[in-house]
Structures are given as structure tokens and as C-alpha cells.
Amino acid sequence: MNERQPAGSDFLRWGKRLLWANMIFSFLFLYLPIVILVAFSFNDSKLGARWVGFTTQWYVSMAQSEAILTAMENSLIVALASTIIATILGTMTAMAMERFRFPFQRTYDGILYLPVIIPDIVMAISLLAFFSLLLGGVNNLLGLEGNAALRPGLVTVIIAHVAFNISFVAIVVRTSLGELDPGLEEAAQDLGANEWTTFRRVTLPLIMPGILGGALLAFTLSLDDFVITFFTTGPGGTTLPIEVFGRIRRAISPEINAISTAMLLVSMILVIVSQLVQRRTAALSSNSVQETQ
């Protein structure tokens, strides 16, 4: 079946069976919980875990819940705003890192990776401490009290999401910049294009798949984030994961299954879009492979 496998024997046949068994187990392990969750979001039972009958009532009640709709709206606002800001700043950072040499570049490179590897809870509490000090200081300074006082909310959440998303976007965009032949940018300048025109006419169209990929990743991370949002948000800044977390802690209800299914659906759409983007990138790079032949 596969030319890369060495010739068979009992040992190999058993090895192959084990590999298959492990593969089936792995995918069951990964997907069964999700499938169950989705299935039971249509279960006509308030108490959950025994199948009674088909219903869409949990979706109806989800769509009628003020709290959930507000949380969805907040999640979208945060994800969109932080993605746009992080994509612009991350792309600029990637350009600087990939096309320039400057002092302490390696150090900065290391710092750029920190938000990616650091556990989110650590970043979350440091931002909590920081925002509380900052907002407290500003309120004191301006004499703001009561309702006029600045509080954490959507704005602080957006700031925090940008802080980790810049790194993710920069890493993804750097990869596509690294794969881009710098000779193309030189060729554009050689033909009379200044830096900006070169970027707009040559660099940007060629790294667009990378930028889109980075933006999609940022959007997903922002939409999914619970921990950092939890510690940087405030009144009126409830996003969907915060709302869902609150409900999970209170009780299991089929309504949560419905919300979860909706969130899964959004994730699926995002992963499919990202795959399409990647396929376009692959198509471009396979062309460039041809070119070198």
C-alpha cells in the first residue's frame, strides 16, 4: 500500500495494527466528547445526560437570552478590535525583524516569543495588577469617583489581547516574509519603486496569505481566550467564554451545550477558512518551487 514501508514480517504487521489501533483510539478520544456535546444540545431533557428526544428549544432560549447575546457582541468587538490592531502592529514588527539589522535584535526576538510560551495565567495576573495600578492612579490624579471612575472593561481586555496577539501575528507573518525572495523587493526598487510602493505592489500581495493566516489565528485566540479576559475585564465586559464559564460553574444545563455547539461551529468555520488560506499559500509556494526547477 505504501512504498515507503519496508518489506513486511510478523513484527511489522503487528506494528502496523498497533499504529492503526492507536490512531482510531486517538481520534475517538479527540472527537467523541465533541460529538456527544453537540448531540445532547438537541436533547429534549432539562437534566441532561439521558437521551429523551429531539428539540431545538435550547437554541431558541439561547437566542432569547439577553446575557448571551450581549456576551456574543462583546466577544466579537474584542476579537475584531484586537485582531485589527495586532495584525497591523505584528506585520510591522515582522517587517522590521525580517528586513532590518539593529542592536539587541536577538534580545527583542526572544521577548517577542515570551507572550507565546508564558502560561496565560501569569500574564493575566500581571495585567490585573498593572491595570488596577494604572486605573487607580489615573482616577486619583483626575479626581474621578463613583460612576465617573475608570474601570477595567472591554478596553482593557482588548489591550491585553493585542499584547499576546502581536507576537502570534509577527511569528506567522515573519515565516511568509522569510520565504519571500528579497530579490523581488530589490527588483521593484531597481525598477524605480520607492519603499512604500515596493511594499504595496510587491511585498504586501505576496505575504497576504501569511497576514490573513496570522489575523485568523489572532481572531481565534481572542475569541477563545478565557483566562486573560477573566482577569482584565470588569463590569459590562463579559465575553462569551466568561459567560459560559460562569454557567458551567453554577450547573450543567442543556443550554450550555447549545452555546458550546454554536462556539464549535464558529471555530470550525475559522479552521476551514484558515485551511483555505493555507492552501492558497501552498499553491503560491508550489509555483515558486517550479520556478527554481
Add this chain to the structure above:
Amino acid sequence: MAATFDVELRTVTKHFGSFTAVKDVSLGIRQGEFFSLLGPSGCGKTTNLRMIAGFELPTSGSILLGGKDVSQLPPFKRNVNTVFQNYALFPHLSVSDNVAFGLEMKGIDKAEIAKRVKETLEMVRLPDSGKKKPNQLSGGQRQRIALARAIVNRPQVLLLDEPLGALDLKLRKAMQLELKELQRQLAITFVFVTHDQEEALVMSDRIGVMDHGVLRQVGTPAAIYDRPADRFVADFIGDTNFLPCRVVDHRNGTAHVQVAGLTMSASSDQTLTDNSSAYLAIRPEKVQLYGPDTPHNPNEERFAGVIVETVFMGTDTRYVVELAEDIQIVVRQQNRNIASTRFALGQTVDVGWETVFARVLVS
């Protein structure tokens, strides 16, 4: 202002960190000249080209185009265009859009652009390729489009960075002639970078030979081949015998040297010191083999030796003749007739050469 040179480098030096890529190079290239920068990889020839194009700025010294100092100008403000080694065609643009790119940057109107793009594509004999994407073309076709994209702008100088390097041998030979013909038609100054000595000899009006960032010699192909200025040039271009020798005396570019007890006459452009050691350089095909009792040519010096190796190579035969202990000389004789191949291993022969082809090289 009529400038003496189209491109001029004045004491140009380029450092990359602690590495010196180009060292104190001064060079003038005339209008309409096909000039090649030749040297092994890493010799600084490409850096020189990139400084003329503006991709690198010289650490010191200045670069003049048409008599105007452009040392600090970015590439897009210089009236030169480059044909890149890997062509650097924009993969997201069609062939027409690639060729039109430079004209668009100059703000030329659309009708004029279309006309010139069409003309240029005809000139490189790919008139129907305009709508294609670069990755739909063959290597040779891409090479032509890269050329078209550069010459459509009518640059003052066209820079070519090993443009034929990626092509197979047959295509390369054809393109050499085509490129030379195109240059004659356009009458644009070409600066051509190559590591292929044969390519440089075939195509160039003049050649600059570089090594380790230093410009070793500038001259016509014949001058460089026949009168290499130093050992590196003699070694890099063509094959050369280097016989270790001692300078006996020298006067007016003619010297006498001692090679293992044999006194030989030779020419030299270098500063010689009597009694110092040097090399006598002579190309294998300039050496003539004689059997016993062949009449003597008065322009030649002759020495006796024994053939220790013969290799038949088709158009010619390569002999190694031992003149004295440890002194061997390679000789190439054309196989013009049956008699040419008469020399056999172990045979005693005379070798002779015209003294103008023997060069004394100190370094």
C-alpha cells in the same frame, strides 16, 4: 555634460562587519561598452554590481553614473536596471505587468506603456507571452522576460548578475550570442557579472578580474589572456604552467630567469628585483614540441626534455614534459595531422616558445 565614463568607481571600499567585500576599487566603464566583472565566487564582483545598482552603499569612496555622484542614492533614484541571477520576476503579476512595472513607476501614460511593452517583448522574441504568469514560462523564457523588464526602461546602464547561470549549457551558449547582439542594437552600457571565464572572454569588450575584493586587472579579453598582470589572473583564466624561477636580470620589460639551471627569457609588467624568486608563466598551447633535428625558429628558446605523460583529448593532445628534475611543463598540441600525434611516452623532445608569451610573475 559629457562624462568620460558612464560608470565610474572611485576608491570604493565595502565592509560587511569585519569582512571586507570590496577593497579600494577604482574603475571606469565607457558608454556603450560590454564590461564584465569576472572572478571566483565571493570575490566581490556581485557586491560591486549591487553598489552600482544601489542595493548596497559603499563604506567609503564614490560611485558616479554619467559623471554624477550617486553614492548615497537609493536604487529607485538611479537610472540603472538589473537583470537578476534568479530573474526575480514578480510571481503575482503577468509577464506584461512585470515588464510594465518600471514604466509605471516613471508615470508614463498607459498607451505608451502598452506600446513599449509590446515592442520589447518582440525584441526578446516572446511577443505572445504577455498574459502568462512567470511560473508558466521555461527557464530560458524567464531569462528573456527579466531582460525585457530591464531594457524596456532604456536605462543608462544595464547590470547583469550572472544572468545565464541557471541555464543549461546549450541554452547558455545561444543566449551569450543573443545578449551580445542585443547590446550592439541598444548601444546601452552593459555591466556583466560572471564567474565563467569563457563567457567573459566571448562576450566582453573589456574584463575586470577580481579576487578577494581587489580588482586585479582590467583589459580586453586578449590582453588579459595573453598578458596576465599577476599570478591570480594567469591562473584563473585559462591554464598556465608556473615554473618556479629566480630573476637573473631585467631591463625594459624583458627579463632573464633561471629555472633549475636553465636560463630563460621572458616579459614582465611587474616590478622585478634581481636575484629574487618568481614564477615563469607560460600557457600550454603556446609551447611547441619538436622532434630531434627540427630547424630552429629565431624568436624561440628551446629546451630539451622527456615526455612523461600523454593524454589524447580529441582536438588536441596534452603532454607533460620533464625539463629537469621536478620541473615539468604541460604542453598542448593540436591534432592537425597524423604527424602531430607522433610523440610517445619516454621520448626525448625539445620544447620551445616565443619569448613574448613567457611572463615573469612575482605575485
Add this chain to the structure above:
Amino acid sequence: MTQRRKALLAFLLGPGAGWLLLFFLLPGALVIVYSILTRKDGGGVEWIVDFSSYVKLFSPTDGAVINDFMVIFARSLWWAALTSFVCLLIGYPLAYFIALQPAHVRSTYLFLVLIPFWTNFLVRTYAWKFILNNNGLLNTLLQDWGFERIAIINTPTAVLIGLVYGSLPFMVLPLYASIEKLDFDLVEAAQDLGANYLSVFRRIILPLTAPGIGAGIVLVFIPVTGQYIVPTILGGGKVAMLGNLLAQQFGPALNWPFGSAISVIFMVLLMAAVVFYLRSENRDGEAGL
């Protein structure tokens, strides 16, 4: 660099670097400062230098050799190691299996690994709670089939299942990347030289895919040590990890300096682990040359 290039660099680098400085590095530095300040009732700090947080963290309580905080530290690291190991055990054969498939099938399998990677973590963890809960699907089924119910929610087992479940894609992807790069001619060359299947795996495949194993372990180990969602939802706060401890100090316990001290020690440990990993990576790289 010309003046123009310098200005361009500043323009490109400035905004991103400024953002990271202000909203990442500065908060991080603030936590270090907070860790040596005095606790303020109701959250926050008094600006009086006080090292008692560190003393509290390291001093034994109630006659026990190690205190509860150290137990949580140890548990987090141990579970992170255990999770990495189990993920490697499942993930390596899975990645190997995928790498052996024909190209067009491979991308489908990879896509299947990638989907959970992109799917909301909270929701996926909740799915396990739905299954493992006392009245959850598992117990309902057990009951219906005439078995005893099992109390699995809020136990270490439940937390570990959740940790492995959430981390598996992070292990498989780097492993796949390094196995896929493996030149299978080497396997045949080794067999040709007389190596049996086990030796081929131990002497050829394993060393050549070591970078993938290293990357996978780092990608699983570090996030797991700081996990908050899994121990909260599947552990019910009864089997706390570092994430819970931190959240508790900055939340209900309102002891910010102590929380900061925990965070600082945690970071020091992780940095040491990362430096150790990078060192050994570099050594491997040089040996490879």
C-alpha cells in the same frame, strides 16, 4: 544605515515594541516589585518593602516538611510531566502513522488533528465535564447497564484526562513535522547494515525526530503547569494546580504580594526549564553538524 532607513525602522518597530513594553514587560516587572511589598486588605499592595511572601512560600507549616504551596508546585510540575509523557505515548505513534500515509490522505488526518487545536478550549473541557459528571453521560450509561456509578469528577484522574485531551494536538503537530522530514532511505540503509526494527527505531528514527519530541514536550509541559480551566472545571478546585493558586491569591484571598511571589518563582522555574531545553537543542544541533 541611512537616515531614511533608520526612520523607517523606528516607524515599523516602535508601535509594536511600545505596546509590548507597556502592556507586557512593564506588568511583568510590576509583579516582581509587588512580590516584595506588603499585603493590603481588599486587594492591592501597600508600598512597604516586605519579603514575608517569600518566607511564607518556603517555610514549613504545621510540622510538615513541605507546605501546601510547595505541594501544589510539585503537583503542577508532576502532572505536567505526566501529561507530556502520556501525550508522547499516544502522539508519537499517531504522528508516525500520519507521516506514513500517502500525501493526499495525510493532509486529511492533519486537518483532523488541527480542528481541536482551533476549537474553544473551555468548551472542549466542558464536554468532558458533561461526560464525567456524577450525573453525567458515563454514570448514566453505567447505571443503565447495571453497573455501579463511579465518582471520577473532581479527582486527579479527571484532571489528567482533561490535560491530556487539551494538550494532545500540541504534541502531535511538532512530532509530525519532524517525522515527516525523516528520510526513509536512512531506515533502509540501517536495515541494509544489519539493524533490526528495534535498533532502527532506537538508533535512527528516535535521534532524528528528537527535536520534534523536545518541541512537543515544551509545548505541552509549559501551558499545563499554568493550567487554570481544567483543574477548575474537572477538578472542582479540590485538586488545585498553580493556576488555581495564583487565581486564588489575586481573587478571593486578596493577597497580591503572595500571589506575585508565587508567580515570580513559577517564572524562574519555567525560564530555567526553557534555557535548559534551548541549551540541549543547541548541543544537539552542533552534534548534528
